[in-house]
Amino acid sequence: MQSQEIRKQFLAFFENKKHTIVPSAPMVIKDDPTLMFTNAGMNQFKEFFLGNKKPKNSRVTDTQKCLRVSGKHNDLEEVGKDTYHHTMFEMLGNWSFGDYFKKEAIQWAWELLTEVFKVDKDMLYVTIFEGDEKEGLQRDTEAYDIWKEFISEDRILNGNKKDNFWEMGEQGPCGPCSEIHVDIRSAEEKAKVPGKDLVNKDHPEVIEVWNLVFIQFNRKADSSLEELPAQHIDTGMGFERLCMVLQNKKSNYDTDVFTPLIREIETITNSKYGKEEEIDIAIRVIADHVRAVSFAIADGQLPSNTGAGYVIRRILRRAIRYGFTFLNEKEPFIYKLVDTLENQMHEAFPELRSQKGIIENVIKEEEHSFLRTLDQGLQLLDNVIAGSKSKTISGKKAFELYDTYGFPIDLTALILSEKGFELDTESFDVELQKQKERSRKATKIETGDWHELIEDDEEEFVGYDMLQTKVKITRYRKVTSKKDGEMYQLVFNLTPFYPEGGGQVGDKGYLEAPNGDVTYILDTKKENNLIIHYTRNLPVNLNATFEAVVDLDSRNNTAANHTATHLLHQGLRTVLGTHVEQKGSLVKADYLRFDFSHYAKVTTDELKQVEEFVNARIREQLPLEENRNIPYQQALNEGAVALFGEKYGDTVRTIKFGESMELCGGTHVKNTADIWHFVITSESAVAAGVRRIEAISAEGAKQYFESQSEAYDKVLAVLKTKNDPIKVITSLQEENMALKKEIEALQKEKAKGLKQEIRNGLEDVNGVKFLAQKVDLDQAALKDMAFELGSEFKNLFALFASENNGKAMLTCYISKELVAEKELNAGQVVRELGKLIQGGGGGQPFFATAGGKNPGGIPEVLEKAKTYIL
Ligand code: ATP
Numbered sequence: 001m002q003s004q005e006i007r008k009q010f011l012a013f014f015e016n017k018k019h020t021i022v023p024s025a026p027m028v029i030k031d032d033p034t035l036m037f038t039n040a041g042m043n044q045f046k047e048f049f050l051g052n053k054k055p056k057n058s059r060v061t062d063t064q065k066c067l068r069v070s071g072k073h074n075d076l077e078e079v080g081k082d083t084y085h086h087t088m089f090e091m092l093g094n095w096s097f098g099d100y101f102k103k104e105a106i107q108w109a110w111e112l113l114t115e116v117f118k119v120d121k122d123m124l125y126v127t128i129f130e131g132d133e134k135e136g137l138q139r140d141t142e143a144y145d146i147w148k149e150f151i152s153e154d155r156i157l158n159g160n161k162k163d164n165f166w167e168m169g170e171q172g173p174c175g176p177c178s179e180i181h182v183d184i185r186s187a188e189e190k191a192k193v194p195g196k197d198l199v200n201k202d203h204p205e206v207i208e209v210w211n212l213v214f215i216q217f218n219r220k221a222d223s224s225l226e227e228l229p230a231q232h233i234d235t236g237m238g239f240e241r242l243c244m245v246l247q248n249k250k251s252n253y254d255t256d257v258f259t260p261l262i263r264e265i266e267t268i269t270n271s272k273y274g275k276e277e278e279i280d281i282a283i284r285v286i287a288d289h290v291r292a293v294s295f296a297i298a299d300g301q302l303p304s305n306t307g308a309g310y311v312i313r314r315i316l317r318r319a320i321r322y323g324f325t326f327l328n329e330k331e332p333f334i335y336k337l338v339d340t341l342e343n344q345m346h347e348a349f350p351e352l353r354s355q356k357g358i359i360e361n362v363i364k365e366e367e368h369s370f371l372r373t374l375d376q377g378l379q380l381l382d383n384v385i386a387g388s389k390s391k392t393i394s395g396k397k398a399f400e401l402y403d404t405y406g407f408p409i410d411l412t413a414l415i416l417s418e419k420g421f422e423l424d425t426e427s428f429d430v431e432l433q434k435q436k437e438r439s440r441k442a443t444k445i446e447t448g449d450w451h452e453l454i455e456d457d458e459e460e461f462v463g464y465d466m467l468q469t470k471v472k473i474t475r476y477r478k479v480t481s482k483k484d485g486e487m488y489q490l491v492f493n494l495t496p497f498y499p500e501g502g503g504q505v506g507d508k509g510y511l512e513a514p515n516g517d518v519t520y521i522l523d524t525k526k527e528n529n530l531i532i533h534y535t536r537n538l539p540v541n542l543n544a545t546f547e548a549v550v551d552l553d554s555r556n557n558t559a560a561n562h563t564a565t566h567l568l569h570q571g572l573r574t575v576l577g578t579h580v581e582q583k584g585s586l587v588k589a590d591y592l593r594f595d596f597s598h599y600a601k602v603t604t605d606e607l608k609q610v611e612e613f614v615n616a617r618i619r620e621q622l623p624l625e626e627n628r629n630i631p632y633q634q635a636l637n638e639g640a641v642a643l644f645g646e647k648y649g650d651t652v653r654t655i656k657f658g659e660s661m662e663l664c665g666g667t668h669v670k671n672t673a674d675i676w677h678f679v680i681t682s683e684s685a686v687a688a689g690v691r692r693i694e695a696i697s698a699e700g701a702k703q704y705f706e707s708q709s710e711a712y713d714k715v716l717a718v719l720k721t722k723n724d725p726i727k728v729i730t731s732l733q734e735e736n737m738a739l740k741k742e743i744e745a746l747q748k749e750k751a752k753g754l755k756q757e758i759r760n761g762l763e764d765v766n767g768v769k770f771l772a773q774k775v776d777l778d779q780a781a782l783k784d785m786a787f788e789l790g791s792e793f794k795n796l797f798a799l800f801a802s803e804n805n806g807k808a809m810l811t812c813y814i815s816k817e818l819v820a821e822k823e824l825n826a827g828q829v830v831r832e833l834g835k836l837i838q839g840g841g842g843g844q845p846f847f848a849t850a851g852g853k854n855p856g857g858i859p860e861v862l863e864k865a866k867t868y869i870l
């Protein structure tokens, strides 16, 4: 059965059992500080389990793009080396939110595998949680009793907390689980060792395919477990592993999910899969990583130097490095695989098709730059080897290469061993550990448990209509981090504060207690479904009713910049074309930033047109047309622009100003006239095919014009003119040009005189025309002079010293004949003599220059010069 069909049948099976099929959430997570990437199907439903949000459907099913490369679930180092762990994989799941529990979950999983997919029952084993004394948890006899209805009891195995108690991270929903394992070994192998001895033992042919998790606890900050108000089902089946079983393969990479990519890698790199282990690993790494990186970019996460972007960059670099070392690929090639990937996956994941161009561009550019880094690293490593007295290279040096140049440590070790050197891995590990400790300390956040004051189901956001209202605090907790110190997070029953999101920063403001006490709100953010207000202190009376007040100025300016961002987006699509897509934005009170796909620098003329486009919409005084509750599909049909990698609900909010219509949750002006004026302040590149525009509007634009006007007044004052500074400046420039010419002529005159003087000063020493002299000429004139003398005499050794602005310069010319005959080298001369003026330099054997900061050394230089020909 083809993989496409397997995916469809899974979803159809659960749809039949009254589950609603929902789309995969983005793989890159934007509103949860505890998680960078989706690492399991349950992430997007976490709030349902915790009871912070009510699901619309109590049964859903989906295939979720997951990435396990950081945090609690990190498989990166395994990937490629084994045949069944990926960085990015699809997790097929069915979910019950307080609806059915263990019985149905087990029964249906069994039915699907053995009756629909017809997996041989003799290949299957299941595990149940054996209990854990320390946690005070009992053995899961309930699951055991259900399983034995379907499978013989000797195939039901006990599992410990590590394997059979599922947790998403340090905190959050969790519970015992029951896994289904398949034994795909040959009959011969099976006869030797029974499958049940190999379950959960990292055997590549006895592997877990499906995990049924019975969510019933919440892991709290102090690591204690708390019963959840309801019980839920969360199942996850690895799609690629399922395909392996159903297609009778021994490796995920032999299924049709991967074979097209592997064929393409073989073709491009002229290599063969399945012959040599090292090459196979490299091919698997590349086939796997190109998927992870492409999906991340499609989700809007570009490789970068920090956070999630850095993780993506590291994955791609791992692939490049394997290609470089084992497939001998020294030019970018991974980007060429995107075409194959897109062909294969676009049906289930249409974002791959629409984002293909940018994915290819970004990967290609990253490959280029990392290959350059590798090149540099190789040279640096050569230097390290050349400068080493012993056969062991210190870990500190290797760490420097790794840390500052991103040069992979395994590559360092490999190259060293090829050259008969050894890496001191112990001291490398020490350095690495030190660095990890530093960054852990810097980023560590301690999050306390919530203190609930009032029970409340949903914290309503009223900030589209009100900037001030009465609120009560429903819960709060303390968070401590190195960066921000101690802060409190407050949740209200309702709030006028806009939480950071959609590029727009969070509102600031204050809470006022009835007795006039004020607590400042420093920032507002959304975490999953809660709107969280940050304060330095807790209000004295937590139970009071507060007046919550949003800072008006900063909100208004932010709104102006947000509306301006929409108009800018529209303007760019109008002027540059509809290939322009938003790739990120930042909307603050004082300015806005907008990243978008476009393949060339935006010209000054185009920028002017875009700016004029936006200002024309402002002059048109377009009113805001807002629809807070419109079905997603209808909004798209009406022409609203949606962003990839954003998570949209069934109903969405649309923001329309004239022809500009976007899905957006941000705050906006009531009329474009409120933006007052729009000015683009810069245009630059962020990545291959991604440009960035920064701009200002409203108060920011006003201040900009005011300061321009002030500067203009100052210019007039300095120029002592009332009205036409251009005329004055032009005449100053002309005068300046004329003076320059005059100086040049005088310099030439002077040089002529000097030349004669210098010729007279030439000494005959050992058959060499020798000269060492301090000369008052600039660099260019000195060079001319040296070359002129050089063409006159075939046995010249000339050393000129000059002084300019407190710096010393040396210029050395040695006739080529002399260079050969006496083995002289001007480069070496200036390097050695340069030390006397506290500087250095170099050049060619016949001509070289040096600069230094100590003119006081010049007399000694002139004295020493002669020693070279004695
Ligand atoms: P394993 O022990 O094999 O690493 P796991 O216990 O980490 O698996 P779960 O967290 O229970 O797996 O995830 C549910 C399912 O997702 C697994 O049964 C497996 O089929 C699949 N899965 C987990 N990690 C990966 C991965 N890195 N690549 C591909 N599939 C995976």
Ligand code: MG
Pocket: 075
């Ligand atoms: Mg795992």
